[in-house]
Structure formats: structure tokens, C-alpha cells
Amino acid sequence: MADTFxxxxxxxxxxxxxxxxxxxxxxxxVDADGRTELNDVxxxxxxxxxxxxxxxxxxxxxxPKVERLLSYTTExxxxxxxxxxxxxxxxxxxxxxxxxxxAFGALDAVFNWDYRDKFFNARLEKMAVIGVSCTKAxxxxxxxxxxxxxxxxxxxxxxxxxxxxxYLAEVLTDKGKAIQALAPQLFTPxxxxxxxxxxxxxxxxxDQPALTAKLPGMFENKLWEGQSLRCIGCxxxxxxxxxxxxxxxxxxxxxxxxxxxRCWDSCGFSMFTLHASGHNPRETQxxxxxxxxxxxxxxxxxxxxxxGCVGCGKCTRAxxxxxxxxEHLVEAANA
Amino acid sequence: xxxxxxKAKELLQKGDVKAVLGYAVGTGNVRRPHFARTPEQVxxxxxxxxxxxxxxxxxxxxxxxxxxxxxxxxxxxxxxxxLQLVAERQLRDDAICLLAMDGTEVxxxxxxxxxxxHLALKTDAMPTADKAMIEKLMAMTxxxxxxxxxxxxxxxxxxxxxxxxxxxCYCEHCTMDCNRPQWVPVASHALGNLEYHMVxxxxxxxxxxxxxxxxxxxxxxxxxxLLTFFAEESTAKQFGQRAGHSxxxxxxxxxxxxxxxxxxIR
Amino acid sequence: xxxxNIYLPYLMRITQITEESPAVKTFRLEFVDEVAAQNFNFKTxxxxxxxxxxxxxSTFCIASSPTRKGYIECTFRExxxxxxxxxxxxxGDIVGFRGPYGNVFPLEAWKGKNLVFIAGGIALPPLRSxxxxxxxxxxxxxxxxxxxxxxxxxxxxxxxxxxxxNERTDINLVTTVDPGGETPDWTGKVGFVPPVVExxxxxxxxxxxxxxxPPIMIKLTLPVLEKxxxxxxxxxxxxxxxxxxxxxxxxxxxxxSSYVCKDGPVYTLAQLNELPxxx
Ligand SMILES: Cc1cc2nc3c(=O)[nH]c(=O)nc-3n(C[C@H](O)[C@H](O)[C@H](O)COP(=O)(O)OP(=O)(O)OC[C@H]3O[C@@H](n4cnc5c(N)ncnc54)[C@H](O)[C@@H]3O)c2cc1C
Ligand code: SF4
Ligand code: SF4
Ligand code: SF4
Ligand code: SF4
Ligand code: FES
Numbered sequence: 001m002a003d004t005f006x007x008x009x010x011x012x013x014x015x016x017x018x019x020x021x022x023x024x025x026x027x028x029x030v031d032a033d034g035r036t037e038l039n040d041v042x043x044x045x046x047x048x049x050x051x052x053x054x055x056x057x058x059x060x061x062x063x064p065k066v067e068r069l070l071s072y073t074t075e076x077x078x079x080x081x082x083x084x085x086x087x088x089x090x091x092x093x094x095x096x097x098x099x100x101x102x103a104f105g106a107l108d109a110v111f112n113w114d115y116r117d118k119f120f121n122a123r124l125e126k127m128a129v130i131g132v133s134c135t136k137a138x139x140x141x142x143x144x145x146x147x148x149x150x151x152x153x154x155x156x157x158x159x160x161x162x163x164x165x166x167y168l169a170e171v172l173t174d175k176g177k178a179i180q181a182l183a184p185q186l187f188t189p190x191x192x193x194x195x196x197x198x199x200x201x202x203x204x205x206x207d208q209p210a211l212t213a214k215l216p217g218m219f220e221n222k223l224w225e226g227q228s229l230r231c232i233g234c235x236x237x238x239x240x241x242x243x244x245x246x247x248x249x250x251x252x253x254x255x256x257x258x259x260x261x262r263c264w265d266s267c268g269f270s271m272f273t274l275h276a277s278g279h280n281p282r283e284t285q286x287x288x289x290x291x292x293x294x295x296x297x298x299x300x301x302x303x304x305x306x307x308g309c310v311g312c313g314k315c316t317r318a319x320x321x322x323x324x325x326x327e328h329l330v331e332a333a334n335a
Numbered sequence: 336x337x338x339x340x341x342k343a344k345e346l347l348q349k350g351d352v353k354a355v356l357g358y359a360v361g362t363g364n365v366r367r368p369h370f371a372r373t374p375e376q377v378x379x380x381x382x383x384x385x386x387x388x389x390x391x392x393x394x395x396x397x398x399x400x401x402x403x404x405x406x407x408x409x410x411x412x413x414x415x416x417x418l419q420l421v422a423e424r425q426l427r428d429d430a431i432c433l434l435a436m437d438g439t440e441v442x443x444x445x446x447x448x449x450x451x452x453h454l455a456l457k458t459d460a461m462p463t464a465d466k467a468m469i470e471k472l473m474a475m476t477x478x479x480x481x482x483x484x485x486x487x488x489x490x491x492x493x494x495x496x497x498x499x500x501x502x503x504c505y506c507e508h509c510t511m512d513c514n515r516p517q518w519v520p521v522a523s524h525a526l527g528n529l530e531y532h533m534v535x536x537x538x539x540x541x542x543x544x545x546x547x548x549x550x551x552x553x554x555x556x557x558x559x560x561l562l563t564f565f566a567e568e569s570t571a572k573q574f575g576q577r578a579g580h581s582x583x584x585x586x587x588x589x590x591x592x593x594x595x596x597x598x599x600i601r
Numbered sequence: 602x603x604x605x606n607i608y609l610p611y612l613m614r615i616t617q618i619t620e621e622s623p624a625v626k627t628f629r630l631e632f633v634d635e636v637a638a639q640n641f642n643f644k645t646x647x648x649x650x651x652x653x654x655x656x657x658x659s660t661f662c663i664a665s666s667p668t669r670k671g672y673i674e675c676t677f678r679e680x681x682x683x684x685x686x687x688x689x690x691x692x693g694d695i696v697g698f699r700g701p702y703g704n705v706f707p708l709e710a711w712k713g714k715n716l717v718f719i720a721g722g723i724a725l726p727p728l729r730s731x732x733x734x735x736x737x738x739x740x741x742x743x744x745x746x747x748x749x750x751x752x753x754x755x756x757x758x759x760x761x762x763x764x765x766x767n768e769r770t771d772i773n774l775v776t777t778v779d780p781g782g783e784t785p786d787w788t789g790k791v792g793f794v795p796p797v798v799e800x801x802x803x804x805x806x807x808x809x810x811x812x813x814x815p816p817i818m819i820k821l822t823l824p825v826l827e828k829x830x831x832x833x834x835x836x837x838x839x840x841x842x843x844x845x846x847x848x849x850x851x852x853x854x855x856x857x858s859s860y861v862c863k864d865g866p867v868y869t870l871a872q873l874n875e876l877p878x879x880x
Contacts, residue, residue: 035556037490055554056492065492066522069608072654079654079695083606114863115848118604139363219857219877229398230368235494236554246852249608249845250521251657258655260608263522264492265851271512272853273843273879276680279816281842281856281879285398291879299858320500320552321388322367514682 004190008166011186012044018183019092024128027061028094029054038093047095052138057242057314058096062123063107063264065239069119069249071259084259088123092179094130099143099312101131101155103242109304110245119262128175131156132167137200140313142326144202148310151199161195168193205326206333208297208307215298215332219290223335227328228289230321231268237315237323238266243296243308246272267291293332336382339408342434342441343377346406352432353403356393358386368393372402382408382436389546391416391502395425406443409433411457412546414450415579416502419544421447422584425505447582454580461545461564469561469568485525488532490555493523497549497559498535503542503578510534532562540566541587544579607848610652610697611637616672618692621758622751625723626688627664627676630698642701643667645708645734646727646839646867649700650847651675653686660844662866663701664726666733673698676726676758702847703866706731706811706837708738714807715744719822721794721814722751725758727839727866728813732766739771746773746803750794750818753782775801795821798829805830811837823870833871840865840880856880 007015019026020042029048030039036051038058068084093101108124111117134141134150143149153159157176160167169187171180180187238244248265251258265272268288274280282288300308309325316324343355357380359369366386371377391413393399407413414433420426433444435453444450460466472480498504498511510518511531519534520527543563550560571577573596574587617629632638648662659681665674679688690696708731716735720728728747735742747766751757757776766774776789777797790797794814803810810826812819819838826836842861845851849863856879859865859872868876 033556037555055556066524066527070606074654077693077695079612079697081609081612081697083609110850110852113849115607115850116604117850118606121604225398229370230393232392232396232496232499234496234499234552235492236496236552239492239494240554245850247845247850248521249658249851251655252520252522253655255655260657261522262608265845265853266494267852269495275841275843276684285396287879294857295852295855299855302858316362318496318554320496320548320554322361322365324362327362515685517682 003171004192005169005171005180005187006163006166006190007160007169007187009044010166011188012166014186015179015183016042016044016094018186019179022090022182024090024092026092026094027058029096038096041094051095052134052136052141053097053100053312053314053317055314055318056240057100057103057312058093059103059107059242059244061091061093061127062104062120063111063245063247065264067119067262069260069262071257073257074253074255084119086119086122088126091127092130093127095132096129097134097312098131098150098152098154098156098159099141099148099310100242101129101159102148102152103310103312104129104155106243106300106304106306106308106310107245109300109306113304128157128179129155130179131159133159133161133195133198134200135162135198137202138313138317140316140324140326141200141202141311142205142313142329143311145205145326145329146208146307146309146311149199150202151195161193161198163193163198168195168198206330208329208333211329211333212297212301212307215294218332218335219294221335223332224290224293225284225286227323227331228284228286231285231289231323232321233268233270233285233288234320235264235266235269236318236320237292237325238268239264240314240318242312242314243310267295293328297329336380338439338441339382339434339436340377340380342443343371343380343406344374346432346443347372347374347377351404352406355380355406355408355434356390356399357408357434358382358388370402370405380408386410387548387551389413389416389500389502389544389548391420392500392548394420394430395502395505404430404432406432406434409435409444409450411454412544412548413502414444414454415544416546418447418450418454418582419503419542419579419584420505421582422578423503423542423586428582451581462547465547465558465561465564468558469565472561472565485529487557488528489525491523491528491532491553491557492555493521493528493531494554496552496554497557500548500552501539502546502548503539503544504535510538532559535559536562536566539563541570541574541576542578543567608699608846610650610658610699611641613673613696613698615690615692615694615696618690621676621760622756624679624688625676625758626679627674627758628687628690628696629665629672629674630696631672633695638671643673644701644705645731646706647701647703648727648847648866649673649675649698649702650844651677651683651687652697652699653683653690654695654697656686657683658697658699658845659683659687660841660847662727662730662839664729666730666737668734668737676723676729678723699847702862704864706734706867708734708741711735711809712741714742714809715804716742716746717803717808717810718745718747718749719794719798719810719812719814720747720749721818722756723758724813724815724818725749728811729759729762731811732772736769736772743807744773745771746775746801748775748777748794748798748801750777750779750797750814751782752779754778754784754787756782793821794818795825798822799825803829805832805835809835809837813839833874834869836870837867838870838873839867842880
């Protein structure tokens with residue numbers, strides 16, 4: 001059981017100051033031209049007042065869109081290799097939603113299930129999450145269908161739930177305790193609020209375990225073709241997704257030196273699996289759309305005993321043609 | 336609306352088309368592209384001012400071509416894109432079946448010529464907001480403009496939603512995907528993003544039908560359509576022809592005419 | 602804790618280049634670093650990512666046998682950016698190598714059995730490693746048969762080794778070229794691989810078949826093997842899905858829930874029958 005406290009608005013101000021003094025940057029949702037973006041902030045006052053979620057996920061903090069893996073210098077007959085070190089800044093992610101907080105676990109599963117990825121790990125180690133429970137959900141959200149919830153604690157080091165005058169603060173992990181220890185006086189005794197009463201109500205849309213159980217038998221189902229017909233095969237869904245972890249490795253070099261970069265990639269792109277011979281194991285957009293669903297709802301449970309989707313709905317909001325994932329999962333579950 | 340559904344059902348029933356591509360109500364009341372292949376799916380068609388997507392984008396996709404002939408509910412921008420696709424020999428004239436609204440009446444436009452005529456009656460100009468923004472940008476100093484675009488493009492993640500949603504970005508082997516030579520860096524860093532958008536704008540000069548789809552598609556709200564709009568406007572000014580108005584149009588940037596202005600040669 | 606960079610390759614010096622056929626070359630590579638050389642081990646069936654610095658990485662199997670120490674070999678066809686850059690390299694040049702990755706051919710389990718290797722085109726490299734490995738452990742196995750086909754005589758790779766195998770009595774080598782691909786002095790068979798296999802009258806009894814080649818060859822050879830009585834778990838093959846990391850992370854190589862870079866590249870037909878055909 002987590003230790004529960006109250007964090008007043010004034011004390012949150014203080015906490016931001018203390019965190020920054022401790023050498024950490026604070027990233028939080030900020031309103032910008034009608035969008036909500038994750039930005040560096042100094043004070044809670046800069047944080048968006050009415051966001052559901054940011055457009056992009058926070059995965060960029062641990063898995064940047066471009067990361068140098070190594071560099072080298074070359075001369076005729078010799079090569080000198082240079083290891084790369086991630087430039088990991090001590091970071092507190094403030095105000096991410098419980099779904100997104102949980103998503104770091106899905107990234108961790110891939111980056112460390114076998115070989116350990118030092119780039120991800122170095123960044124993860126320096127990051128702490130102060131999540132904020134949702135008091136409203138929209139038509140894209142479906143966290144409650146994938147084992148989460150608007151006030152779920154998983155993935156947050158501290159979870160805040162808005163109450164009168166401030167927040168209910170659940171200090172959940174060692175990283176959370178370390179933050180609290182920076183200014184213990186800011187955390188006053190909690191008052192036994194029932195956060196379930198405050199959190200958004202979101203009905204379960206489909207039976208996920210049943211869906212996962214039936215997917216292996218649905219591979220050849222015509223459903224995927226019908227669903228994917230309007231998909232234009234861009235990378236928006238994967239790039240905003242907090243759990244999508246696929247990447248490309250790219251070389252950039254001149255005759256004397258070069259570097260190897262890891263860049264986000266998406267299974268939705270037609271080139272993703274294309275061989276040099278022209279053969280493509282996933283020739284059609286429906287095969288690629290199916291991969292997206294299967295990877296998250298069949299492969300992940302099978303390989304990592306968890307889902308590859310946290311139900312945040314970011315993909316749906318970002319999709320230029322409104323591919324609503326929840327709707328498609330409901331359709332698959334009922335097929 | 337009923338007239339449109341009626342027409343769609345008729346076309347499907349007669350077997351004239353295999354699908355009707357229009358719009359339906361989506362998440363949180365947005366409008367989404369919608370393929371109707373059954374009467375029930377036709378019943379979900381809607382058409383109102385919230386419908387914005389340029390549906391011509393779908394007509395060059397393998398998966399859609401595979402369906403057979405598709406009737407398309409066509410906004411003016413969709414019609415322009417269609418003409419340009421015919422001009423660029425990406426669509427055959429006999430593959431065209433557009434459903435366009437004329438007041439409350441549904442018109443079936445079965446050929447490029449019919450589309451040309453229909454469009455000539457009602458050309459819609461560039462949205463005023465976009466026009467104003469381009470003017471604002473052109474009034475800036477080069478440094479200011481450079482700063483503006485650097486700031487905007489820094490948000491780009493190279494998801495290619497702009498490219499993939501564009502009806503004129505149909506190339507199967509896009510320059511961005513070419514690695515021999517690697518014209519444009521794949522990585523979404525400052526240079527990769529800048530080169531991507533510069534190359535794309537150049538490729539759309541004289542071809543952009545000014546639908547604004549790329550800008551709407553961008554998940555992080557970069558007004559990339561302003562780049563292609565500007566490229567299109569410049570070509571129109573230089574060469575006296577616009578994309579998306581005729582099924583017969585020689586590509587300005589690969590055609591030489593003795594009376595071409597050569598003001599760019601200094 | 603500082604962790605190791607799993608993307609960092611070993612530096613390797615090219616010590617020998619063999620032109621196998623037009624556009625196909627074999628490199629012999631030796632570790633630049635002595636310690637790395639001594640600690641390096643692999644098993645037959647595994648692959649690696651080879652770097653041409655300046656252009657990127659490409660996946661090839663390790664084509665030499667683990668019984669031959671001190672070097673590894675790879676055979677590749679020039680098809681794209683990285684392979685073209687590798688093809689330009691000369692003896693003495695440095696390339697990168699990450700690996701070994703992936704699973705292995707289960708030689709222990711094959712002890713006491715007959716082995717039939719069936720390869721087409723440039724797919725001999727993965728089999729070359731295991732064939733040499735088996736020849737170096739010759740008393741583990743009973744009969745060893747190799748059927749190798751290519752489009753034309755010029756397209757046959759490892760010509761010197763084919764000659765050597767042909768002369769050995771402890772391995773039965775059958776080479777064939779597609780009709781029209783023969784030369785006047787060609788002494789092998791003329792015909793596609795599947796019918797040639799069928800004509801050999803092999804017995805499936807206590808035998809495993811290892812098949813590598815272009816998808817069409819595999820597709821047409823499998824029914825022949827089934828007709829000869831081979832059960833799906835007696836037939837082995839390797840998959841070549843596109844790869845970037847080789848580490849089970851980049852998400853590119855999977856067929857269904859199986860990462861070819863981790864759970865493969867070696868699969869039995871019985872295993873493939875359980876997976877969706879995404880290869
Ligand atoms: C397990 C495995 C073993 C292989 N063994 C060999 C071998 O022994 N000899 C050989 O000649 N080829 C082999 N291949 C295929 C070889 O990896 C590709 O032909 C090669 O990577 C093409 O690279 P490129 O940069 O020259 O081509 P490009 O088309 O420029 O490559 C672009 C990218 O696509 C990837 N790619 C392209 N085609 C393939 C493909 N068919 N398979 C996997 N990745 C691809 C490349 O890695 C590269 O990252 C193997 C592939 C796998 C997966
Ligand atoms: S797939 Fe969509 S809903 Fe699921 S985690 Fe990713 S962005 Fe969120
Ligand atoms: S959904 Fe696609 S892009 Fe996302 S992690 Fe899975 S395979 Fe990768
Ligand atoms: S689902 Fe939407 S965001 Fe994802 S690839 Fe398709 S069109 Fe792009
Ligand atoms: S849609 Fe936006 S983020 Fe995506 S590539 Fe285009 S400009 Fe960049
Ligand atoms: S090659 Fe990256 S996951 Fe297999």
C-alpha cells in the first residue's frame with residue numbers, strides 16, 4: 001500500500017522549485033496553439049489546465065526519435081570506433097496520465113527482455129514520473145479495457161489525484177520517496193479521500209482476455225482488410241504511441257567519419273519489411289494493420305505477459321483518417 | 336443527404352461501382368473517410384462542412400484499385416486532385432465516377448471533362464486564413480521566416496502523415512525512401528526534417544492542388560501545406576498554369592516553352 | 602552500473618576475398634582485437650550483422666564452420682546500399698561484425714542420422730557452415746547428401762569446395778543447373794531442384810532434410826519431401842526476414858510472435874506450420 005498524502009497547490013509550487021534546484025528538469029503538458037505538448041516548465045502555473053492528454057507521448061524521454069548509437073572515424077585500412085553515451089538529463093515527468101505512466105513498462109519489456117539496452121536504461125534511470133489521475137476521458141480512451149484505469153498507480157512514482165485545494169498524493173516507489181525526501185514538509189497528511197469518486201468513469205469496451213485468446217485463430221479473417229481500407233499507412237499512430245518501440249538503424253557519414261543512429265520506425269510503413277529483392281512479407285496495408293493489432297494484443301501477452309497497449313487513445317487522436325483503435329478492437333472482439 | 340445515399344445505393348446495386356467512398360461520423364463527431372460496400376454502410380454516409388479529407392488520395396492505392404471501380408464523394412479539392420491525377424496519367428478517364436453536390440442535387444461526374452466543367456462553375460480559392468498566413472510569412476525578413484520554419488519543423492517526427500495523406504504524393508518509390516543514393520537523411524533531426532519538407536515542396540510545385548490535406552494530417556500541427564501552397568502559387572505566377580484544373584496539363588517544371596519567363600536566371 | 606553497448610560491432614580485417622559468381626563474394630574476416638578473437642564462439646546456423654562503415658549494416662549468416670577457428674566467413678550478393686559498399690572492399694580493409702545471433706542447427710540431435718542438404722542459388726552459405734561442421738564431425742552421422750542447384754553454372758557458389766566435396770567419398774554431392782544454364786563441359790544434372798530431389802529416391806527413414814533457397818524452390822521442394830515420407834519435424838529451413846538489430850528489439854523480423862533474429866533463423870517445418878506465413 002502506498003503512502004498517501006495531501007499536496008496543496010502552493011506546496012506543488014514548492015515541489016517544482018525543489019525539483020529544479022535538485023538539478024532536474026520538469027516536463028509537463030503545456031498548451032501551445034491549441035495543442036497540448038510536453039514542455040520544460042518552471043512552475044505548475046504553466047501546466048495546461050484542461051488537457052486530456054498530450055499529442056505525442058512522453059516516450060521520447062527514454063527513447064528519443066533519433067539517438068546516436070556509436071560513431072567512428074575512418075582512414076584507409078583503419079577504423080576507430082567510439083561508443084556513444086546517452087545524454088540523459090535528470091527528468092521529472094509531471095502530469096502524464098496513468099495510461100502513459102504504465103506504458104514505460106511495455107517499452108522496458110522490449111528493451112531489456114534479453115539483451116539489455118543501455119541507452120534506454122540510462123535514460124529510464126534518470127527519469128521519475130509524477131502522474132496525474134484523469135477526471136475526464138474522451139471517445140478515444142479505453143484504459144479500463146486493457147487492465148488500467150483513470151487513477152491507476154502502475155508506472156507512476158508518485159500519483160496525484162486532483163482534490164479541493166490541491167492533490168491527493170500517493171508516493172509509490174523508491175524514486176517517489178526520494179522526491180518526497182527532497183521536501184518532506186510539502187507532503188501533509190492525507191485525508192482518506194476515495195479517489196475512485198474523483199477519477200473519470202470509463203466503461204470497459206471489450207473483453208480483452210477473450211480477444212487475446214481468439215486472435216491466433218483470426219489471422220486470416222477478412223475483418224482486417226475491411227478495417228484497414230482507409231488506413232493510409234503513415235507512421236502517426238506508432239510515433240505518438242507510448243508503447244510503440246520499433247526502430248530503424250541509419251548510417252550518416254562522410255568519407256572521414258560517421259555515426260549510427262537509431263530512429264523511430266513503424267510497422268505501418270510499406271517499406272518496413274521490404275527485402276532488397278522486392279519480396280515483402282507484409283505486402284498489403286491490411287497485413288500491416290493486422291501486425292499492429294497482433295503485436296500489441298497477441299505477441300506482447302505471449303512474449304512479455306503484458307499488453308503492448310495501454311488504451312491511451314493517442315493513436316486514434318493523431319490518425320489523419322480517424323482509425324479508432326477502440327472501435328476496431330470492439331469489432332474484432334465481436335467477430 | 337438522402338439524395339446522395341440514394342445515388343450511392345443505385346450505383347452499387349447496378350454494379351456500376353464496387354464501393355462508394357465518402358465520409359462517415361467518427362470519433363468525437365469528427366468526419367472520417369468511409370468505404371461503403373453494402374447498403375448498411377451507405378446509410379452511414381454523411382456530407383457536411385465538417386468533411387474535409389481529400390479522398391482522391393485513395394484512388395492510387397493498390398488496395399483500393401483492387402476493389403474495382405469506386406465512386407467518390409468529391410469536394411472541389413478532391414475534384415481538382417482527380418483532374419491532376421488524370422493529367423499525370425495516374426488514373427484513367429474511364430475509372431472516374433465522382434459524386435458532387437450541386438445545391439441539394441447529386442451530380443454524377445463520369446469523366447474528366449465532366450469534372451472540368453463542374454469545377455469551372457465553382458472554383459474555391461485558397462482559405463483566407465492560409466492566404467493571410469502566407470502573406471504574413473512573406474512580409475517577414477528572411478531571418479524571421481527561417482526562424483519560424485525552424486521552430487515549426489523542430490516538432491516534425493517524420494511520420495509521413497503529410498506525404499501519405501496527399502493525393503499527389505502517390506509515388507511508389509518516394510525520394511525519401513531511396514537509399515542509393517540517400518538523397519534525404521532518414522533521421523528526423525533538423526537537417527532530415529528540413530530537407531524532407533524542402534524536397535516535398537519542390538516536388539509539388541506545379542502539382543499541388545491546394546487542398547491542405549498535408550497540414551490537416553500533421554499530428555503535431557505543422558502548417559506544411561503552406562510550403563506546397565507557396566510553391567504552387569509561385570509556379571502559377573511564373574508559368575501561367577495551375578494544377579488541378581484540366582486533364583491535360585504539361586508539368587511546368589519539365590516542359591520548356593519559348594515564352595517561359597526566365598526571371599529566376601540572374 | 603555502466604552497461605555494454607549492444608550495438609557496437611567488433612572490428613574485423615578482411616584477409617581473403619573469393620569471387621564466387623557474378624555479384625557474389627566471400628570474405629574471410631579476422632578479429633582486429635586478439636582478446637575478442639579468443640573469446641568468440643558461435644554455432645552453425647547463426648548469423649551476424651556486418652557493417653560497411655559509412656553505409657550501414659547488413660545481415661548475413663556465418664558461412665564458415667565453427668570447427669574452423671580464428672576467422673569467420675560470409676558470402677553475400679550485391680543487392681543494395683550496404684552490400685554494394687562491401688563489394689568494393691579489398692583485402693586488408695576493416696569491416697564491422699555484430700553477433701553471433703539467433704538459434705542453431707541441432708547437430709547433437711542429428712547424431713546417428715542421415716542428412717540431406719538441399720540448397721538453391723545463393724542459399725548455400727547457411728548450409729555451407731553446417732555441411733563443413735558435419736564433415737568435421739563426420740563419424741556423428743550416417744549418409745550425407747547435398748543437392749545444390751543454381752540458375753546457371755556461373756551462378757554456382759563455392760566452386761572449389763563443390764569440387765572437393767565431389768571428390769570425397771563420405772559425401773554424396775548432386776549439383777544441378779536450370780535448363781539452359783548448362784555449359785558444354787557441365788557434368789552435373791540439368792533440371793530444377795525439386796524433381797532432382799524426387800529422382801534421388803531418398804528414404805525418409807532416420808533422415809533429416811535441411812532446405813534453404815529462394816521461396817519458390819522451398820515451396821516446390823516441400824511437397825516432394827512430404828511425398829518421400831519426411832515428417833514436418835524432419836525438415837529444417839532458415840528464414841531471412843528483414844532485420845535491423847538482430848537483438849529482438851527493432852520489431853522488424855517477426856513472423857507472428859516469433860522473432861526470426863532470436864527464435865530463428867532455423868525452424869523446422871513443424872514450427873513454421875504453427876506460425877502465420879509472414880516471411
Ligand atoms: C538471417 C539472415 C541471413 C542472411 N544471410 C545472407 C547471406 O548469407 N548472404 C546474402 O547475400 N544475403 C543474406 N541475407 C539477406 C541480406 O541481409 C540482404 O540481402 C542485405 O541485407 C541487403 O542489404 P543492402 O543494404 O545491400 O540492401 P538495401 O536494399 O539497400 O537494404 C536496406 C535495408 O534493408 C535490409 N534488407 C534488404 N533486403 C533484405 C533481405 N532480403 N533480408 C534481410 N534484410 C534485408 C538491409 O539490412 C538494410 O538494412 C540474409 C538475411 C537474413 C535475415
Ligand atoms: S496503441 Fe494507441 S491506445 Fe494503445 S497505447 Fe498505443 S497510442 Fe495508446
Ligand atoms: S505496433 Fe508496430 S510499430 Fe508499434 S511496436 Fe508493434 S510492431 Fe512496432
Ligand atoms: S492507422 Fe492512421 S495513423 Fe496509423 S498508419 Fe493508418 S492512417 Fe496512419
Ligand atoms: S505529418 Fe507533421 S510530423 Fe508527420 S512528417 Fe509531416 S510535418 Fe512531420
Ligand atoms: S532484427 Fe530487430 S527484432 Fe529481429
